[in-house]
Each structure stands twice: as C-alpha cells, then as structure tokens.
Amino acid sequence: MADGFRLGVTVPELDVDIEYDHVPITDQSFENALERAKNKERLSVADGIELITTGTEKPGIDPERKAQVIDIANQRRAEIVGDEVTFVANLNNNITTVCDAGCLFCNFSTPSCEYRNADNPAGYTRTPAESRELVDTALDRGISEVTVASGLHPSLALDGEHKEILRNTDELVRYEPPKSYPDDPGTYTEQIDAISFDGLHVHGITPEEATHASRGTDWEYVDVYRRLADAGLDSVPGTAAEILVDEVRDVICSNKVSADDWMHAMEAAATAGLETTATILYGHIENAAHRVLHLQKIRRLQERTGSIREFIPLSFVHHNTPLYEQGYLSEGATPAEDELMVAVSRLFLDNIDHIQASWVKHGDGRSLNLLTCGADDYMGTLLSEEITKRAGGDHGEYRTFKDYVDMITSIGRIPVERSTDYRTRRRIDPDDPPFGPTIGPRADGSPIL
Numbered sequence: 001m002a003d004g005f006r007l008g009v010t011v012p013e014l015d016v017d018i019e020y021d022h023v024p025i026t027d028q029s030f031e032n033a034l035e036r037a038k039n040k041e042r043l044s045v046a047d048g049i050e051l052i053t054t055g056t057e058k059p060g061i062d063p064e065r066k067a068q069v070i071d072i073a074n075q076r077r078a079e080i081v082g083d084e085v086t087f088v089a090n091l092n093n094n095i096t097t098v099c100d101a102g103c104l105f106c107n108f109s110t111p112s113c114e115y116r117n118a119d120n121p122a123g124y125t126r127t128p129a130e131s132r133e134l135v136d137t138a139l140d141r142g143i144s145e146v147t148v149a150s151g152l153h154p155s156l157a158l159d160g161e162h163k164e165i166l167r168n169t170d171e172l173v174r175y176e177p178p179k180s181y182p183d184d185p186g187t188y189t190e191q192i193d194a195i196s197f198d199g200l201h202v203h204g205i206t207p208e209e210a211t212h213a214s215r216g217t218d219w220e221y222v223d224v225y226r227r228l229a230d231a232g233l234d235s236v237p238g239t240a241a242e243i244l245v246d247e248v249r250d251v252i253c254s255n256k257v258s259a260d261d262w263m264h265a266m267e268a269a270a271t272a273g274l275e276t277t278a279t280i281l282y283g284h285i286e287n288a289a290h291r292v293l294h295l296q297k298i299r300r301l302q303e304r305t306g307s308i309r310e311f312i313p314l315s316f317v318h319h320n321t322p323l324y325e326q327g328y329l330s331e332g333a334t335p336a337e338d339e340l341m342v343a344v345s346r347l348f349l350d351n352i353d354h355i356q357a358s359w360v361k362h363g364d365g366r367s368l369n370l371l372t373c374g375a376d377d378y379m380g381t382l383l384s385e386e387i388t389k390r391a392g393g394d395h396g397e398y399r400t401f402k403d404y405v406d407m408i409t410s411i412g413r414i415p416v417e418r419s420t421d422y423r424t425r426r427r428i429d430p431d432d433p434p435f436g437p438t439i440g441p442r443a444d445g446s447p448i449l
C-alpha cells in the first residue's frame, strides 16, 4: 500500500498507535477530478486527494492514471511559464547546528548539552565574522543569494534588546548566555547584518526562527520581521512548514510552532514587505489527505498575501533520522509519489507560478524527470548543503552552471539564471561556453567553481 493511503501510525516497539482524523477517503471520483483539472477548474481537497492517489477506491498508484495527471500538469506548466527552467547562484549558510527542538525528521541538529560538553562536537556554530567570510568568498564565485536557516541555538536572540530581556526573564525560555558555549553565534540581526553585502539577496529566518527570535516577549511576528528587514533581510523561506496539519506536527515536531502560527508568521513577513517561498516536507508519516490539506493552506495564504514566489516540494530523506531509527517508517516517498506530488502541486496551486524540483533530494535523473511533471525551477548551485546530507542524502552539495546547462538542455528545455525574486532572468546560450553567473554583485560570467 502506498504511504498516501495511510489511516494512522503504529510503532509497536514504542507502543505508539495513532489514528488520523484526516484520511484519504472522498466522495469524488478520479475521473471527475481529472476532468476538472483538464478544464482548469479550481481543485477542491477531494479532487486533489483523488489525483494524488490516482483514485482512492483502490490502494496503490495506477501507472496509466498517474501518466494522465502528469500530462495535464506538464501542459499547465508550459502554458504558465513556458519552457524555461530557472536556477539561482546561491550559497547556504546554516549558522549553527545547535538545537534542542528534537524534530523526529531531523538529523541536522546537535543537542546543546552535547555541543557544550564534547571535546570534538559533531556540530558547529559560526560567529557573524565567520559567516561574513564564508559569504565574501562565495560572492567572488558569483552568487546572487545567500540562504540562512539554522538550528535554534539557546544563545541566539533577535538583537541586543532581546538578549537583555532573555537575560532578565524569570520565564522558562530556552536561553543560555553565549559564554556557556565554545563559540558565540551573536544575534540574528548581527548575523544578517554581517552577510548583507550590497546587492546580495539575503533569504532567511523561517517562521520557526522568528518564533525563537521573539521567545520570552510579546512581540508580534511583524515587528520581528521588520527589525530583520532593517538589518538586511530581503525575503523569507517558507521552510519549517513540514505538514501544516497539527495531528502530523504533534508527532514529528511537537516542539515546533503550530500550523496556524506558521501561517501567521508568513503573513507577518508579507506585511513587513518581505517576499516568501513555501514548502512541504512529505513522504514520512502523513497521508494523501494531509498533503492536499497542506496545499489548500498554502493556496489560501497566497490569496491573502500574494507574497509566495515559488512552492518547493521536499521529499523526506529518511536514512539517518529518528523517524526511521525508531520504526515510524521504513522508507520515504516512492518515485511515483514524488511525481504526483509535483504534478498535483502544479494543478492545485493555481495562484503560484513556480514549482521547484530538487536535485539535492532526488539526484539528477529523478529531479530532471520532475521537471516534466509540472516543475519549472531547479533550485540553486548551493555551494554548501548540510541539512539533507546529514539526513543521509547523497546527491552532492553543489552544481556548476555547466552541470545545469547540460542537464536542462538534455530534456529540451531552456536554462535560465534567475535572481531570487525571478525579476532578473538571463537565458543561457548552450552554444556559448563557458557558463557562469552574471546576476550576483561580483559575478562576471566566470564558471562558479
């Protein structure tokens, strides 16, 4: 039985037995849902569930029906964004691995007590000066974007004022002064300020980090994002969304913000004038109903904000994670489920233009295939990738512009370097090597590596 049909979770060795309220049972038929998709009608949750499961009347994915769904999604992609496949020259700067949230899908984090006490801790923390040096070097290689997403280090505060509040609060908040640790991450605003080079786009601070950056205060999310924007933040990644249904979040990330709070934070980011992305982490313990309910929340959020540039389906990489090690699951999503996730995202999210395929999660061959299932964006060069690698992903840490040109042209599409906000785009002529970035503040067209 494919994971999308799951009605609950049973883990005998932990004596865990959960039945879901949201299950993939509908009064719609696959044929009707497909017809509605063909006619470009706005899909209901029931339509989405029928399409993503290729029909709920029987378990398993039907290959012919899957091909029909993908065909419509691929056509829709061509109508909306044409044959261009975009990517961005970027760097991931994960400031610190130190985090005590204990999400069961994560193998990126280092518990703070382990980090504090070990002679050779498995994790790391970058000071603002170290972040600046890393980004400075990457700028010389031509990046136009730096993405910042990190663990919830107990010393990290929004800024000096927040640090002072945390130092003096009697409330039970996760704060420890930097002197408790071998290295000082500074504050969020110091980190953003340190990497905010003129013309470089700073994409960072998830709703979870914004919550951490306001713990122990009554500050609104919008005030937090305004202060971060003043420090140099340009846009906000819609990660930490996982699955926006609390009965799943309560199991996989019980210490994280609720689905509603994630939505509030994203709306606040938009109110503060910051554009955003949105994600889904699928292929773990959720079912097809959860996946489509998540899409419905993202579509509503976009209706309210108009701030979401792209949607990024993230297929769960399970090997080194507690969910796998504790027996919640034995595998991630199948390739067929990945294809349907992308295709239904394209069809359901009729108010978001760009859907991303991830070579970090799927590798080159499978991610290229996803570009024919409705996706049109091929993420970024990255230059450094820690989160998926630590979870057992083995698809590398960067791609050169030549890699991109070769891969994208191999499926008959057009490679396009883009800025984070998609407003600056440059078609790359595959007959005119060498290939290098031109959009970043120091980019001169030289090959990136």
Ligand code: SF4
Pocket: 099, 100, 101, 102, 103, 106, 107, 108, 109, 150, 151, 152, 208, 253
């Ligand atoms: S996903 Fe993020 S918040 Fe959760 S444990 Fe990992 S680093 Fe911490």
